[in-house]
Structures are given as structure tokens and as C-alpha cells.
Amino acid sequence: MFTIGDFARLGRVSVRMLRHYDATGLLRPARVDPATGYRFYTAAQLARLNRVIALKDLGFTLQQVGEILDEKVTVGELRAMLRLRQAELETAMAESAARLGQVEARLRSIESEGRMSTNDVVIKSLPSVRVAELTGVAADFHAVGSTIAPLYAELFERLEAAGITPSGPGVARYEVAPGGGLLVHAGVQVSAPVRDDGTLRVLDLPPVESAATIVHRGPMSALLPTVQTLGRWIDAHGYRSTGYAREVNLECPPDQDDWVTELQEPVVPA
Numbered sequence: 001m002f003t004i005g006d007f008a009r010l011g012r013v014s015v016r017m018l019r020h021y022d023a024t025g026l027l028r029p030a031r032v033d034p035a036t037g038y039r040f041y042t043a044a045q046l047a048r049l050n051r052v053i054a055l056k057d058l059g060f061t062l063q064q065v066g067e068i069l070d071e072k073v074t075v076g077e078l079r080a081m082l083r084l085r086q087a088e089l090e091t092a093m094a095e096s097a098a099r100l101g102q103v104e105a106r107l108r109s110i111e112s113e114g115r116m117s118t119n120d121v122v123i124k125s126l127p128s129v130r131v132a133e134l135t136g137v138a139a140d141f142h143a144v145g146s147t148i149a150p151l152y153a154e155l156f157e158r159l160e161a162a163g164i165t166p167s168g169p170g171v172a173r174y175e176v177a178p179g180g181g182l183l184v185h186a187g188v189q190v191s192a193p194v195r196d197d198g199t200l201r202v203l204d205l206p207p208v209e210s211a212a213t214i215v216h217r218g219p220m221s222a223l224l225p226t227v228q229t230l231g232r233w234i235d236a237h238g239y240r241s242t243g244y245a246r247e248v249n250l251e252c253p254p255d256q257d258d259w260v261t262e263l264q265e266p267v268v269p270a
Helices: 004-011 015-024 043-057 062-070 075-111 141-161 224-236
Strands: 039-041 122-126 129-138 170-176 182-189 201-205 208-217 239-241 246-251 260-269
Touching (some): 004 015, 004 039, 004 043, 015 039, 129 170, 141 170, 141 182, 208 224, 224 239, 224 260
Antiparallel strands (some): 122 208, 129 201, 170 246, 208 260
16 A cells, blocks of 8 residues: 555645545545554555546546546546547637737737838739639638638648649638628639539639739738738728728748738729
8 A cells, every 4th residue: 555645656646636535535545544544545546546637637627527437437438538628628729829819910000000001002903713712611800710721721632632733822702601700712723614513612703893902921810910001091092892802822932921912802982
């Protein structure tokens, strides 16, 4: 048998924690000396301790841990719980990172108010362009990054399977989703015939008579100041936006700081 101190060292927990588990009934000592009150544990109890710690780290309350252990949870069930919790944490981390990125972009926009040049805004007409695209729904613009990245990954896999080679840059566009949120269209220019067979959609985007355009340099997470510069120019020059800007990926090297993206926002005279 092990003293409570030795057992704590083996289990990589504190003595205080073992006393708490004893008090709550989660892990009773194998024996308690009636004279001294000293607690003693067996090596076999490490198995239960490991389960208690694993379930607690998965986010379960101690009461839930006790209920799960009483149902004799198996190693396979623990593994499934771990995978589910891992997926939840990864999603939460991605969402937190996206929110931090949006805060940083918002701060940059605040810092650049009145200082970003609008000289590079150009009004031009856009010809019809044929694209292959996949569509997803984002709850809001905070979720666009985590929505569009897997769409593009899946799109290029499907293009390769269909034997279609992109003929031009990527074209991302957005619409208001019928049930709320945003429809995110991840597309790329192709020369393939028009199709929509459930696995791949190839369509012609209509021409735009008049679009206010500006070039953004850097990652898409830092796009906000450029978007707002374009918006200020549109307002100051007597135009009105008629929809979300398309994002045409002119250059996409491995380092996102070197990305070059043209925003093309459809406008009409105000």
C-alpha cells in the first residue's frame, strides 16, 4: 500500500486533491488507520484516479464524473469522449482566434481612420466570368474565415477529381442567407462547361456595369481597414453600394502577408 503522499506522487496530483476526492466519495482510500487517520491507497486505485482526472479535464463536474464512473465507463468510451471534447475545444480555439483577428482588424481600422489613401480606388466595369464554386453558410463575418477555408480545400479536391484546372484567380462572393447569416461562395475561374450536378457547380457570374475597386495587400484577416476605406470613398464620391464586394485573389503565395486581393463592390450613382 501507499501513503497518501506516495500515491499523490504516482498519480501526479496533490494530496489536497486526494483528500477532496475522499470527502466527495469519488476515490476512497483502501484503508484508513483508525488510530492516526492516515490514508493508504493501492496501486489498483490508480486506474480510478486516472479516470477521475481524465473526465474532469474533459470538462465534467465532479458529480458527473461520479455518475459516469458508477456506470463503469470503458476505455473506448473514454476515448470517444476525449475525441468529442477535443473537437469542441479545437472549434472554440478557432473561433477565439478568429475573434481576436477581428478585434485586431478593427483596431487597425480605428488607427488608420483618415490616414488610408483612397487614391487607388478605381471605378470600372466587370465582364462576365465563369467560376466553379462551393457554397456554405457563415453565422456572420466573424465566421467567414473558418467557413471559406474548408470550402476552398474541398473545391480544389473536387476540381482535381473532375479533371478541371483553374484558369484564373479565386473569386469569393457573399450574399445574405435566407435564414440569416451569410452565404459564402468560394469560387475560382475555370474554362469548363456550365454544370450543377450536386458535386460541383460551374456558372457564369453576370457582368457588373459599375464597380468601385481597390487592391488590398496582406492577409484577409486584416481586410477591414481596406473595406472601410472603399466604403468611405463610395460615400464621398456620390455612389451607393448595391451588394457585397467580390474578393478576387490576384496573388496567394504561402506567406499571407504577401497576398494581393482586389475588392470589387458593385455601385450605382447615389
